[in-house]
Amino acid sequence: MAIPTHLKLSVPETEHPRIVIIGGGFGGLKLAKALKKVKAQVVMLDRNNFHTFQPLLYQVATAGLEPDSIAGPLRKSFEGHFNYIFRMVKVTGVDFEKQEVQTKIGNLTYDYLVIASGSVTNYFGNEELQKKVLPLKRVVHALDLRSHILQTFEQAELTEDYDKRDRMMNFTVVGGGPTGVEVSGALAELRNHILPSDYPDLNFGMMQINLVEGSDRLLNGMSEKSGKESLKALEKLGVKVRLNSMVESFNDGIIKLNDGTLESDSVIWAAGVKGNIINGINAESLTKGRILVDEFNRAKGQERVFAIGDVAMMQTEDYPDGHPMMAPVAMQQGTHLAKNFKRLFSGKDLEPFEYFDKGSMATIGRNKAVVDMPGGLHFKGFFAWLIWMFVHILYLIGFRNKLITLNNWIWSYFTYDKGTRLIIRTFSAEQRRKVSQYE
Template sequence: MPINIPETGQKRIVIVGAGFAGLKLARKLKNENCQLVLIDRNNYHQFQPLFYQVATSGLEPSAISFPLRKIFQKEKNIYIRVTHVTDIDPVKKQILTPMGHVWYDALVIATGATTNFFGMEGVTKHGIPMKSVSEAVYLRNSLLLNFERAVTIRDRDELQRLLNVVVVGGGPTGVEVCGALAEMKRFVLPKDYPDLDFNLMQITLIEANPHLLHGMSAKAAEKSLLYLKELGVNVMLDCRVTNYDGKQITLEDGEELQSETLVWAAGVRGQVPAGVDQKYMARGNRVKVNRMNEVEGLDGVYAIGDIAYMETPNYANGHPQVAQVALQQAVNLGNNFARQFRGEQAKPFEYNDKGSMATVGRNRAVVDLSLWKFSGAFAWLVWMFVHLMSIVGVKNRLLIFINWLWKYFTFDQSLRLILRPSKKAQERPL
C-alpha cells in the first residue's frame, strides 16, 4: 500500500535522513521544479556537535533540535513522513516503510552514522553512546542518578565507582565531554552535593591512538592534552578497552578501571537502510559512490554524508565523516539535480577542507585552519561563533547564547533535571 503523497507530475526525489546532509539537500532543492519527500525516524533535525552539552546539563534538548515541519512549513513541494526504510526495491524504484511504499525518480540515502562498538558485547550492552539527542539525555540521567545514589552510599569503593566516569575515544566528542565533566566537577557538583567528596571522582579519557584529536594537527593534539590535564582529567593514550561488565572496564594490557559510567565515543559505522546489497558496501559499513555521489549499479540512487564512501585523488580512503563533507556533498548534489533538470552536465564532487576545531572548556579550544592554527580563549570564541551560526533557527541560537552567557558569568548551569519516561510511555509503541 502506498503512503499518501500527492501525485503532482513532477520528478520525485526521496531523501532518507534529515541530518546535516539530508536537510541541506532539501533546502537546496526547495525552489526547484520537483517534489521532495523527506523521511526520517524523528520529526526534528538534531545538531550533533552539541550533544555533549545536553549530556552534561549545559543545554536543553530542544535548544539543539528543530522541528522539520517548522523548517519547511512555507514550502509546498516538500512532504515529510516520520518513519524508517525497511527495504529498497531498485527495480520498481520504490522504498518500503512500516507505513507503506514510496516510489521515486531519485533516491538519496543520507542516514548518517551510528556508534561502532567493534563487536564487544559487554560494551554494546553497558556502554553509553552519544549519537542522538535521546542518548545524550540518557547519559545526563545516568550521571545525575549516580550522584543521587552516591549520597546514600557509605562504602568508599562503591562510592568511587559511582562517581568515576570513563570516556573512550579521544576525538572531538570525547575531548569535549571530558572537558565539560571536569568543569562540572570543579564548579557545579560540589555546590549541588556538599556532602560528597568529589576528590574521589576520577574522569578518565582512553584513546587507542598515541595522540588525541586524530585528523587534526599535532599542535592541536598537544594543546588539548595540556588543557585536559589542567582540568584534572586522566588521559590514557595508546590504550584499548577489551571488555566492560557495567562496573569494571578491562584494558588490553590487563589493567582494570572501576566505573558505572562508560561513555563510548570511539568510532562510527554507516547506518545503512535495509535492502542495500553488500556488494555496494565499503569498509565502515558505508555505501560506495562515484564522484557524483551515485551508488554505482543502482539506477537513480545516491548517497551523501557519513554514509557515503567516495575515493578521490586527495582522499584515497574516503572522506572524513564530518559535517562539512556532508554539507558540501549536499550542495554539490543539489546543484547536479538542478543541472539535470536543465539538461546540463553534472559536476564531480571535490571536498574543500575548511578546517577543524574542538573545545575543551571555558577559554580552552583548538582551531586548525589551512593557513592558521591557534588555541586558547580566541579559539574558544571562534568555536562558539561557528557553532552558534550553524544552529537552525534564530530562537534556538538566542536560547543557546543566553545559556552560554549565563554559564560564563555564573560558572553554573540550571538544567540538571532527571527526565525519565513513565512506564506507560515506555510501553506505548511508536
C-alpha cells in the same frame, strides 16, 4: 512496537519527478533546502520530526543546554517550500529493482533516491559492551546520559559502601575524538565547579574522569598541535588521559584495558561511528561500511540512487579512504547534489564534488578550544574558544536556537552554572533498553 493499522505511507502523485531523501541530518537538510525551486516533489523521511545539531549533543548530556536549543523541527525549516513533503517514518529497507523505499507502514516509489541516513555508534561488533555503555549520538542518548550522570550522584550520596561509591563516581569516556574530548572536558567542569556545591557529602577530590584512546594521540582528525594542546588542557582540568589503550571488557564496574584496569560504573562510548546502512543495500555496494559513490555522489552501479554525508564513501585523490564523517562534508555534498539535480533536469552534465575543507575545531572545558584552519593556521585557548562559539552559533538552525543558546552560554560563562540539572529520564541501563524499543 505495534504499529496502528490506520497508518499508511502516502504522498500525492504529481507530474514532477519524486526525489525521496532518507534522513533530515546535515546532508538531507541542505539538499532539500537547495531544491526549493526545483520542479520535483521532494519527500523527506526521518524517524524524528527534528534535525539534530550533533556537535552540541554533549552539552545536552552535561546539563548545559536543553534539546530545543540544538534541535529544530524539520517541518518548520521548510515553511514556504511548496515542493517539500515530510513524513515521520523509520525506513526499514530499499529495493533498487522496484525503485521503492520500504517502511513498516508501506512502501514509497521514487524517481530519484538520496540516502542521507548518516552514521550510528560503532561498537566494533562487541555486543556485550553495547548493552552496558552509554552512547552519545542522538538526542535521547544525551537526555539519558544527563539523567544518568545526575542520578549517579544522587545515588552515591545514598551509598555507604565506599568502594562502590568510588566506582560510581568515576566516569570513563572511550574515544579521543572531538566528542570524547568535549564530553570529558565538560564532565571535568561539572566536577570542578558544579557538583561539589550540589553534593556536599561527596568527596569530589576522589572522582576520576578517564579518557581512553586507542591511538597514540587525541583528535586524530586534526593537527598534531591540536592533539597535544587538547591533551594538555584536559590534564590541566584533571582528566586522566590514557593513550594507546583499548577496552577489552566491562563488567560490574571493572574496565579491563589492554594495559591495565579502571574502576568505573559509567562508560560513555564515543569510540567511533559507522555508516547507517539500510536493508537492501548489498555488500558489493559497500566499501568500509559506507556506500561507494562516484564523484557525483551516485551510488556505484545505480542510475537513480545517490548517497551523501557520513553514509557515502567517495574515494578521491585527496581522500582515498573517503571524506571524514563530519557535518561540513555532508552539508557541502547536500548543496552540491542539489545543483547536480538542477543540471540533470535541464539535461546538462553533472559536475564532480570537491570538498572545501574550512577547518575543524574542538572545545575543551568552559573557555578553551583548538582550531585548525586551512593552510596550517592554528589557534588555541580562549581566542580559539571564541571562534568555536561564533561558528557553532552561526551554524545552529534558526534565530531562536541561536538566541537561546547564546543566552545559556553567556549565563554559564559568568556564573559557572548549568541550568538544566533535572533528572527526568530515570531509567536504569536495562530499563533504557526497554524504553528505547519505543523510541
